[in-house]
Amino acid sequence: MSDSRVSSVIQEWVSSYPGQPHSQALNPVSSNQAAPSSQMSQMDMISYNQSQGIIRGGADDRVTEQMMGLPYLSYNSSCLNNSSNLGSSNHHQSHASTQQDFSPFLLPTLRAPVTKRSISKDSAEYRLRRERNNIAVRKSRDKARRRILQTHQRALQLQEENQKLQMKIAQLTQELDTLKHILSQRHLQGGEEGAAQESSI
Amino acid sequence: MSDSRVSSVIQEWVSSYPGQPHSQALNPVSSNQAAPSSQMSQMDMISYNQSQGIIRGGADDRVTEQMMGLPYLSYNSSCLNNSSNLGSSNHHQSHASTQQDFSPFLLPTLRAPVTKRSISKDSAEYRLRRERNNIAVRKSRDKARRRILQTHQRALQLQEENQKLQMKIAQLTQELDTLKHILSQRHLQGGEEGAAQESSI
DNA sequence: GGTCATTGCGCAATAT
DNA sequence: CATATTGCGCAATGAC
Numbered sequence: 001m002s003d004s005r006v007s008s009v010i011q012e013w014v015s016s017y018p019g020q021p022h023s024q025a026l027n028p029v030s031s032n033q034a035a036p037s038s039q040m041s042q043m044d045m046i047s048y049n050q051s052q053g054i055i056r057g058g059a060d061d062r063v064t065e066q067m068m069g070l071p072y073l074s075y076n077s078s079c080l081n082n083s084s085n086l087g088s089s090n091h092h093q094s095h096a097s098t099q100q101d102f103s104p105f106l107l108p109t110l111r112a113p114v115t116k117r118s119i120s121k122d123s124a125e126y127r128l129r130r131e132r133n134n135i136a137v138r139k140s141r142d143k144a145r146r147r148i149l150q151t152h153q154r155a156l157q158l159q160e161e162n163q164k165l166q167m168k169i170a171q172l173t174q175e176l177d178t179l180k181h182i183l184s185q186r187h188l189q190g191g192e193e194g195a196a197q198e199s200s201i
Numbered sequence: 202m203s204d205s206r207v208s209s210v211i212q213e214w215v216s217s218y219p220g221q222p223h224s225q226a227l228n229p230v231s232s233n234q235a236a237p238s239s240q241m242s243q244m245d246m247i248s249y250n251q252s253q254g255i256i257r258g259g260a261d262d263r264v265t266e267q268m269m270g271l272p273y274l275s276y277n278s279s280c281l282n283n284s285s286n287l288g289s290s291n292h293h294q295s296h297a298s299t300q301q302d303f304s305p306f307l308l309p310t311l312r313a314p315v316t317k318r319s320i321s322k323d324s325a326e327y328r329l330r331r332e333r334n335n336i337a338v339r340k341s342r343d344k345a346r347r348r349i350l351q352t353h354q355r356a357l358q359l360q361e362e363n364q365k366l367q368m369k370i371a372q373l374t375q376e377l378d379t380l381k382h383i384l385s386q387r388h389l390q391g392g393e394e395g396a397a398q399e400s401s402i
Numbered sequence: 403g404g405t406c407a408t409t410g411c412g413c414a415a416t417a418t
Numbered sequence: 419c420a421t422a423t424t425g426c427g428c429a430a431t432g433a434c
Contacts, residue, residue, distance in 0.1 A: 048340040132421080134412060139249040140422055141410085151353050158359035165366035172373040179380040186387055335427060337406055342425085345408090408432070417423065 119126060320327060 048336045048343075130413075133414085135249045136421055137412075137423085138410090140424085142249075144423085148349055148352070151349070151356055155352055155356040155359060158356060158363055162359055162363055162366065165363065165370060169366060169369055169373065172370065172377060176373060176377050176380065179377065179384060183380060183384060183387075186384075331428075333406080334429085338408085338427075339425090341407055341409085405434080406432105407434095409430085411428085413426085413428105415424085415426105418421085
């Protein structure tokens with residue numbers, strides 16, 4: 001739970017919506033972004049440059065990225081990140097010399113890239129694990145998409161229900177006023193007992 | 202708009218929620234996944250193996266993937282996809298021989314991988330465009346995150362409002378019943394003063 | 403021709 | 419050990 005500020009919140013609200021049938025498909029409205037500028041709130045004032053404040057120059061910059069927290073507040077663009085995904089996709093097993101033997105002199109909990117690389121690429125076990133993770137990723141994202149859709153449909157349904165309820169309230173209120181009026185009239189005409197005891201209801 | 206079935210829908214409903222103040226933070230409930238099995242609906246019966254139904258053996262499989270539609274229904278895991286992202290990250294400019302000169306005999310709008318490779322890697326212009334796109338991607342995902350959060354908070358707010366409205370309806374209904382009962386009593390008794398109809402209020 | 407925005411996907415780190 | 423989640427980069431594509 002180091003870098004999931006938004007996601008933890010999402011995770012939380014997901015549990016509050018157990019199951020929604022999401023009956024019909026959404027109407028295919030063609031209009032895009034009715035009011036895009038009004039969606040910007042106080043959180044939108046961040047600048048989408050400057051990925052992080054750190055340098056990320058070494059071998060495993062991804063670790064440093066996600067350990068810093070705030071990964072999508074104030075993004076950085078420079079920082080020579082050619083080595084993050086491009087160089088690591090095809091040929092690994094040979095980049096253990098970026099920080100030679102200085103690693104034990106640094107923080108002992110960090111920096112162990114030399115001995116870390118024994119699982120690495122083009123092994124069958126690695127590909128197996130990657131493929132399993134890819135499947136899990138697709139499944140998880142599919143689930144997330146459905147949750148989002150579900151939440152939206154729930155919001156739509158609640159909005160509709162709200163309107164109906166408000167209409168019913170208006171109707172009941174008017175009915176009540178009518179009856180009150182009738183009762184007050186009866187009070188005035190008929191019995192001489194106190195007129196408006198219903199007004200305290 | 203070839204592969205965005207869900208996203209177009211999301212795009213659509215986003216515009217229906219112009220701006221929500223999302224005042225307070227969500228309550229930190231600790232329970233995870235109250236009923237995870239109930240979230241599975243009829244769309245969940247897909248198997249998360251078999252990434253796509255197609256072969257994707259050629260050079261630019263990504264194009265074929267996304268032009269097929271249904272990219273996240275029935276995933277495939279085999280299909281020798283080592284060449285999709287791993288082989289394409291570091292060295293391009295040399296994979297134009299997968300489908301030799303058959304490309305002009307296929308659909309002329311597709312298949313032009315040979316002459317397509319002139320922009321490729323480690324050029325400053327490429328890195329510039331990549332970095333700009335990365336920034337745009339972060340921005341877009343940030344926006345999406347906020348939209349999701351907003352929608353959820355809107356749903357919560359609507360749910361709360363719904364409960365209040367239903368309570369008000371219950372109160373109004375009871376009030377109305379009381380008045381109706383009083384009126385019926387008055388009707389039965391005519392001009393005589395009723396006994397204790399106000400005690401029920 | 404450009405630009406930015408979206409989005410599916412794979413990777414890696416991390417959480418569960 | 420496993421799977422699930424998630425930030426990120428890449429590439430394709432859409433939109434302007």
